[in-house]
Amino acid sequence: MSKSLPAVITTLERAGGFASAQEVFQLMRKQGKPTGLATVYRALQKAATDNTVDVIRKDDGEALYRLCATGHHHHLVCTSCGKTVEVEGSAVEKWANSVAKNNGFKKVSHVVELFGLCQKC
Amino acid sequence: MSKSLPAVITTLERAGGFASAQEVFQLMRKQGKPTGLATVYRALQKAATDNTVDVIRKDDGEALYRLCATGHHHHLVCTSCGKTVEVEGSAVEKWANSVAKNNGFKKVSHVVELFGLCQKC
DNA sequence: AATGATATTGATAATCATTATCATTTTATG
DNA sequence: CATAAAATGATAATGATTATCAATATCATT
Ligand SMILES: [Mn+2]
Ligand SMILES: [Mn+2]
Ligand SMILES: [Zn+2]
Ligand SMILES: [Zn+2]
Numbered sequence: 561m562s563k564s565l566p567a568v569i570t571t572l573e574r575a576g577g578f579a580s581a582q583e584v585f586q587l588m589r590k591q592g593k594p595t596g597l598a599t600v601y602r603a604l605q606k607a608a609t610d611n612t613v614d615v616i617r618k619d620d621g622e623a624l625y626r627l628c629a630t631g632h633h634h635h636l637v638c639t640s641c642g643k644t645v646e647v648e649g650s651a652v653e654k655w656a657n658s659v660a661k662n663n664g665f666k667k668v669s670h671v672v673e674l675f676g677l678c679q680k681c
Numbered sequence: 682m683s684k685s686l687p688a689v690i691t692t693l694e695r696a697g698g699f700a701s702a703q704e705v706f707q708l709m710r711k712q713g714k715p716t717g718l719a720t721v722y723r724a725l726q727k728a729a730t731d732n733t734v735d736v737i738r739k740d741d742g743e744a745l746y747r748l749c750a751t752g753h754h755h756h757l758v759c760t761s762c763g764k765t766v767e768v769e770g771s772a773v774e775k776w777a778n779s780v781a782k783n784n785g786f787k788k789v790s791h792v793v794e795l796f797g798l799c800q801k802c
Numbered sequence: 803a804a805t806g807a808t809a810t811t812g813a814t815a816a817t818c819a820t821t822a823t824c825a826t827t828t829t830a831t832g
Numbered sequence: 833c834a835t836a837a838a839a840t841g842a843t844a845a846t847g848a849t850t851a852t853c854a855a856t857a858t859c860a861t862t
Contacts, residue, residue, distance in 0.1 A: 561838085598843095599840055617738050617742060621819085647784075652776055656795055663766050667797050668795055671737065672791070674789055675792075676781055678785065684810070684858090716811085719814095741820085741848095
């Protein structure tokens with residue numbers, strides 16, 4: 561997976577924020593760089609496992625991707641206005657790994673999202 | 682929505698940990714309380730908006746529901762066989778609260794779930 | 803009880819993101 | 833160039849979720 565990955569990432573970059581695989585697919589078509597849907601999915605998945613993009617899920621379960629400048633991190637989201645703050649989670653990473661080890665689990669991933677009310681709300 | 686909701690919740694309770702809508706549907710069938718799939722979905726969605734159940738998403742996007750425990754805790758779930766271990770998260774609680782305070786957020790809640798492969802799998 | 807209004811149910815079909823196939827094309831390698 | 837290996841993409845299959853809508857159950861009023 562090599563020829564298409566850069567083009568997909570570039571498209572995601574131009575998209576600005578979050579974009580679904582389907583949206584990236586459509587954008588590439590409009591930009592004159594049509595690419596197979598399966599290839600778009602493969603590229604985004606690869607980028608996700610490489611931690612070069614973040615993945616979140618809409619309420620309906622659809623995956624949204626975003627170029628990830630800083631590496632793995634989590635989100636603090638205002639439940640009222642939607643304001644989102646990216647937060648570091650090294651403490652959580654360590655905790656997750658130790659919990660996994662203590663229970664004999666391998667290849668552990670985690671979902672960590674924080675919700676609350678921002679200052680304005 | 683009333684007749685089916687209690688039965689769905691009871692089934693979710695018996696399931697122990699997390700269960701998908703499809704699993705609840707199958708369980709109710711086996712327990713001699715067959716209920717329509719659409720009804721199961723409706724009941725779980727209602728319970729979710731009422732905050733009587735938690736909703737998380739597997740890596741593949743499938744929604745998992747869990748009866749809101751009386752005592753707050755998290756889960757370590759095997760993505761292969763579904764084995765679930767309840768884990769303490771005081772370290773995460775502290776982290777979440779400090780992150781919230783640093784960003785001026787109030788009434789912070791969090792979703793923290795761990796996924797991996799258990800020893801058998 | 804009987805009637806009509808309203809809400810719930812569930813079998814079934816439709817939706818749609820994601821994944822699997824697999825033939826074709828491209829790239830790597832000697 | 834010749835061959836093998838990897839990437840691509842058109843297409844079909846999968847499967848969870850949602851939409852329909854006719855049949856039932858529940859409620860309210862006479
Ligand atoms: Mn993390
Ligand atoms: Mn917690
Ligand atoms: Zn806010
Ligand atoms: Zn397992």
